[in-house]
Amino acid sequence: MASYSSASAVVTPVAGTRRPPLTAPGAGGALSGRMFTALHDRNLVYNACWEDPALDRAALDLGPDDHVLVITSAGCNALDYLLAGAGRVTAVDVNPRQTALLELKTAAVRSLDHAEFFELFGTGRSPRAREMYGDALRAGLSPPSRRFWDGYIDAFAGRGWRRSFYYRGTSGLLAKCLMLFLRRFRGVGRYFDALLEAPTVDEQREIYEARLRGPLWTVARMAAQPLALSLVGVPPEQRREIIEEYPGGTAQLIHDGFDAVFGRLPLVDNYFWRAYITGSYTPTCCPEYLRAHNYGRLRELLPRLEVRTATVTSCLTGMAPAGAAAGVSKFVLLDHMDWMGWRDQAALAEEWQAIVDAARPGARVIYRSAGLHTRYLDPVRVRHEGRTHHLPDLLDRHPGLAARLHERDRVHTYGSFHIADLP
Numbered sequence: 001m002a003s004y005s006s007a008s009a010v011v012t013p014v015a016g017t018r019r020p021p022l023t024a025p026g027a028g029g030a031l032s033g034r035m036f037t038a039l040h041d042r043n044l045v046y047n048a049c050w051e052d053p054a055l056d057r058a059a060l061d062l063g064p065d066d067h068v069l070v071i072t073s074a075g076c077n078a079l080d081y082l083l084a085g086a087g088r089v090t091a092v093d094v095n096p097r098q099t100a101l102l103e104l105k106t107a108a109v110r111s112l113d114h115a116e117f118f119e120l121f122g123t124g125r126s127p128r129a130r131e132m133y134g135d136a137l138r139a140g141l142s143p144p145s146r147r148f149w150d151g152y153i154d155a156f157a158g159r160g161w162r163r164s165f166y167y168r169g170t171s172g173l174l175a176k177c178l179m180l181f182l183r184r185f186r187g188v189g190r191y192f193d194a195l196l197e198a199p200t201v202d203e204q205r206e207i208y209e210a211r212l213r214g215p216l217w218t219v220a221r222m223a224a225q226p227l228a229l230s231l232v233g234v235p236p237e238q239r240r241e242i243i244e245e246y247p248g249g250t251a252q253l254i255h256d257g258f259d260a261v262f263g264r265l266p267l268v269d270n271y272f273w274r275a276y277i278t279g280s281y282t283p284t285c286c287p288e289y290l291r292a293h294n295y296g297r298l299r300e301l302l303p304r305l306e307v308r309t310a311t312v313t314s315c316l317t318g319m320a321p322a323g324a325a326a327g328v329s330k331f332v333l334l335d336h337m338d339w340m341g342w343r344d345q346a347a348l349a350e351e352w353q354a355i356v357d358a359a360r361p362g363a364r365v366i367y368r369s370a371g372l373h374t375r376y377l378d379p380v381r382v383r384h385e386g387r388t389h390h391l392p393d394l395l396d397r398h399p400g401l402a403a404r405l406h407e408r409d410r411v412h413t414y415g416s417f418h419i420a421d422l423p
Contacts, residue, residue, distance in 0.1 A: 044097040044152070044169040045233050048275055049076040050413055051334055051368060053084075053288070055405045059366050059419050060330050062086040067360075069315070070332035072307065075102030077332070079289035082301040086330070090306045092315040099309045100145035105289075106302055107140030108132075114295045120156050122281045122290050124164035129156035144309070164279030174231040175276040178219050186215045192277050201266050208262040216258045217251075224250035234370065238338040241371035246415055253370075257412035270410045312336075313347070316354035327360040333367040335414060341376025352391055353382045356422060363422045365395075368414040384423060395420040 056077065062068065064087040070078050072093035081089050093099055108117050112132065119126040126132065133153045138146055155168040167176035183189035191211040198204035222228060229239055229250070242250045261273055271285045281290060288294055308315055312333070319328065340348045355365070367374075380391040398419040406417040 044101065045095065045171055046074045046098060047101070047166055047169040047172045048272070049073045049287075050171075050272060050411050051077060051332075052272070052408075052410045053077045053080040055409055055417065056081070056332060056366060057084050058405055059401065060084075060332075060364060062330065066329045067327070068330040068332060069312070069328045069358075071312070071334045071336055072098045072102050073334065074098065075105055075307075076287045076289060078102060078305060078307075079105065079298060080287065081332075082304055083288050083294055083298060086304070088304050088306075090308065090315065090328075092308045092310050092312060094309070094311055096144050096309045097148055099307055100141070100148040102307050103141050103145040104137060104149060106305065106307070107137045109289075109295070109299050109302060110140060111136040114292050117295070118283070118286075118290060118292075120165075122283070122286055124166045124275070124280045125156055125158045127157065127159065129153055166275045166279050170231040171233065172276075174223070174228055176279075178223065179277065181222075182215055182219065186218075188212060188215050195262060196267055196274060196277065198267070201264070204267055205263045208258075212262065213258070216262075217255055220251045220255040220258065223254050235339050235343075237341065237343055238335070238370045241338060241341075241369070242415065245371040245373060253415060254413075260412045261410070265408070265410060265412075272411045311351070313351045313354045316351075316358040319358040327363070328355075328358050329360045329363050331355060331359070331363065331365040333365065335368040335370060337367060337374065337376065338370050341374070345376070345379060348376065349380045349382065352380055356382050356384055356394075359422050361423065365420050365422065367418050369416045369418065370414060372416050374416070374418065394423060396423075 051073070053076070057080075060066070060068070060081075062081060062084045064085060066086045067088040067090070068081050068086045069090045069092065070081065072078060072091040075091060075098070078089050078091040091099075091102055105121060108120060112120075116126075116128075116132060120129060120132070130153055133149060138149070141149065156165050158164065164172075166172055179189075182192070188211060191207055195204055195207050195212065198207060223232075226236070226239065239250060242253055246253045248256075261267075261270065267273065269285060271281050271287060274285050275281055281287070283292065289298055316328070319326070337348060340351070377391055381388055382391055382394065383389075384394060398421075402417045402419045405419075406414075409417065
């Protein structure tokens with residue numbers, strides 16, 4: 001999820017149905033919007049990225065000549081793109097706490113051995129967290145990030161699975177509450193443990209359908225409530241998009257995602273859901289940046305990473321113009337346009353103009369959406385080569401590849417995945 005984020009499963013609308021026009025939230029949405037803003041203005045939201053970088057690698061085909069711009073979120077995927085071979089990665093986020101998290105990771109890569117690094121970001125907790133921070137990490141942070149971690153480093157200092165860093169931040173808090181509900185009040189914790197240990201997808205599916213599918217439908221309804229969605233970074237505009245475009249609405253979208261993740265896709269390498277179920281990764285089920293065999297190489301690659309606190313538009317403004325070798329060749333926009341699309345069309349158009357201006361010829365853009373169609377892009381107009389174009393006319397989309405990759409998404413918390421090339 002972005003510092004901008006959301007919900008997945010590929011769904012084709014029933015033939016002959018007429019989609020209602022997407023509208024702005026009403027009074028209830030305004031209240032939800034204030035709640036969402038209050039949460040996001042004061043908190044770390046994402047403690048881990050919830051966009052599957054395996055899809056991104058297949059869609060982007062990164063090489064040493066590529067300059068990638070990605071919205072930071074928790075920084076996991078920015079580090080993944082370095083390991084995938086990108087020549088340069090710029091990670092940008094409007095939330096300074098997300099910047100602080102990626103800075104803490106890069107400071108740790110530079111100064112800790114792998115065992116210490118994994119203790120913090122793999123296990124998610126260490127009794128030595130404050131000591132490691134004071135001795136090795138603090139000096140490697142920018143002043144704003146240092147101020148944040150001075151007051152928050154104890155997020156890594158807890159004991160027991162309930163005190164993991166992966167149950168911190170607003171999204172982690174929701175995961176913790178839901179897992180406590182399932183383990184303590186529904187008594188199904190042992191079935192999650194069995195699910196993660198199942199040797200085949202068939203055995204995994206049998207456990208899920210017999211023991212967990214019903215309780216997780218209750219969780220889907222709980223997670224579909226405005227407060228819960230705000231905690232995981234879903235603003236009112238995005239909720240409205242799901243309701244109007246996804247058959248069955250938000251709860252159905254979430255439950256369809258559970259069906260895919262636990263009933264159809266192997267969990268053996270699904271580190272996203274392992275972290276939220278158990279509060280930690282394992283050495284064999286974790287993001288690539290946490291794997292021991294990648295650690296030395298990641299340290300060597302860090303000079304290729306730039307981390308900025310800014311909007312996408314302000315970050316891109318002033319970059320090399322289109323046609324220059326220094327321009328951006330790959331854009332990873334997560335789902336943040338869902339936030340902007342129906343709230344601020346002018347800002348969305350301004351951002352796309354900045355993308356077009358900073359892009360190399362043929363640059364590729366990938367993005368995700370809670371909805372199915374991203375209709376908010378239809379009115380966007382940009383100037384390219386001296387002419388004004390409707391954005392959809394300028395984009396060379398790849399819906400077949402995007403749909404095939406989306407089916408393999410290990411997270412399944414989005415309605416759609418999109419791949420497009422610029423001229």
